[in-house]
Amino acid sequence: MLLEVKELSKMFGGLKAVDNFSIEIKQNEIMGLIGPNGAGKTTVFNLLTGVYEPTMGYVKLLGEDVTAQKPYIITEKGIARTFQNIRLFKDLTVLQNVLVSKHFTVEYGLFGAIFRTKIYNKEEIRVRKEAEELLDRFGLLEKMNLPANSLPYGEQRRLEIVRALATNPKLLLLDEPAAGMNPQETAELMDLIKGIKDDFDISVLLIEHDMKFVMGLCERLVVLDYGKIIAKGKPEEVKNNPRVVEAYLGEAE
Structure with missing residues (x-):
């Protein structure tokens, strides 16, 4: 198993932003982490990459405990990420x-x-x-x-992925990689991520709100709502799960 996350939780004062989050990611797999705004998805990424220290639980990469290690150490171990808001060195x-x-x-x-x-x-x-x-x-x-800031938006997104790949990761975390892209750019990005998995033999965990993008790309999905996992499985299974429908669309019919 490439990544094992067990009962990961994070409290901010009296708020439990992530509650007993547990997943396993296989080698050479694309997994999607989805859920409504404020569900705790980016907090999960911050826990996996050492930005936040978990209140409880652990993260193991290839069997090695990397819980709450410094972000640069986790990067050296093999987890790289991009950000929801592009964070290139623009100058x-x-x-x-x-x-x-x-x-x-x-x-x-x-x-x-x-x-x-x-x-x-x-x-x-x-x-x-x-x-x-x-x-x-x-x-x-x-x-x-x-200069990096002279690139069109879609190419800046691509450059951020290239910069992450330059660390030679075993697991690549993509935080809303298709955000702000037009349909053509989104389709190109989907092909790009598939190519990354195959050419670099790495796994990908991505956060995304574009459900067409997620359904066409991910092999498995994990759905968060209020910090808790409410569904796991293949895209078609998750899509028809009543709890997922309710979380996204209100009370399911």
């Missing part, structure tokens, strides 16, 4: 945004960086080559020297 170039993520993989230390040792030069060539290959794979190589 850096497209290439520099990717290089920032690659640099924690380098094998030289402070000494090597200061004195520009042989291994420093070798590693800098390697990470640049890998960054350019990623940009080429996602159609952004020709724009690598442009």
